[in-house]
Amino acid sequence: MLVGLTGGIASGKSSLADAFSKLGIEVISADAVASELMRPNSSLLVDLQTHFDESLINPDGSLDRNKLRQIIFDQPKKRKLLDSITHPAIGARIFQLAELAESAYVILEIPLLIESGMHNQVDRVLVIHADEDTQIDRIIKRDHCSREQALQIIHSQAKSSERLKFADDIVNNNAGLQQLRNKARFLHHKYLQMANNADSFGKFSASGLELI
Numbered sequence: 001m002l003v004g005l006t007g008g009i010a011s012g013k014s015s016l017a018d019a020f021s022k023l024g025i026e027v028i029s030a031d032a033v034a035s036e037l038m039r040p041n042s043s044l045l046v047d048l049q050t051h052f053d054e055s056l057i058n059p060d061g062s063l064d065r066n067k068l069r070q071i072i073f074d075q076p077k078k079r080k081l082l083d084s085i086t087h088p089a090i091g092a093r094i095f096q097l098a099e100l101a102e103s104a105y106v107i108l109e110i111p112l113l114i115e116s117g118m119h120n121q122v123d124r125v126l127v128i129h130a131d132e133d134t135q136i137d138r139i140i141k142r143d144h145c146s147r148e149q150a151l152q153i154i155h156s157q158a159k160s161s162e163r164l165k166f167a168d169d170i171v172n173n174n175a176g177l178q179q180l181r182n183k184a185r186f187l188h189h190k191y192l193q194m195a196n197n198a199d200s201f202g203k204f205s206a207s208g209l210e211l212i
Helices: 013-022 030-037 043-051 065-074 076-100 132-143 147-155 160-164 177-201
Strands: 002-007 026-029 106-109 124-129 169-172
Touching (some): 002 013, 013 026, 013 177, 026 030, 026 076, 030 106, 065 076, 076 106, 124 160, 132 147, 169 177
Parallel strands (some): 002 106, 002 124
16 A cells, blocks of 8 residues: 655655654655665766756765756756656556565655646555744754745645645644654555555555644
8 A cells, every 4th residue: 555645845754754664664765766866877867967067066076056046046947847847757666665665555755746747646645744933943943044945945836735635634734753753654654555455355445634
């Protein structure tokens, strides 16, 4: 059973994914896959360099992520070009790894799960949500940036209301890490039961929206 985990920036995706990992569940991170595919001299990195006028390669051959991020913020058309190049390759690798997973279910941590259309390829969509003020505070502390810069980052992504429309499960993450871990355990038992039912009856049986 594939569970697609998504959410806005600084909503706590990685922390929730880590909580599932500590429960023995395999987690596949889209960011980790992207780093793997865009290692120095990789075909995907060469393809990016070909399509972007700006020099995106550091002296050591690695991707200059800060420069790429700035291009995306300043030029929305460039972002669409980036997505068209990277999403198919990253998606293919994610589902290839998922086929090899051995845990009862698999968490696919994909920030652009909805935007990329990969939500259509998972059994359940798990959205982690934090209110905007919480996101802003976390971004400022993490990136040492201004409030205006934090808002720019948030508003460059899909609106949370759009993301929530696709959710089967929603985790509110405005409190501490311990509460988040408790919610992960709750969902873990739920997903184990669902995965076991799928094994018994030969198909996945979804339940209704759950907000925790």
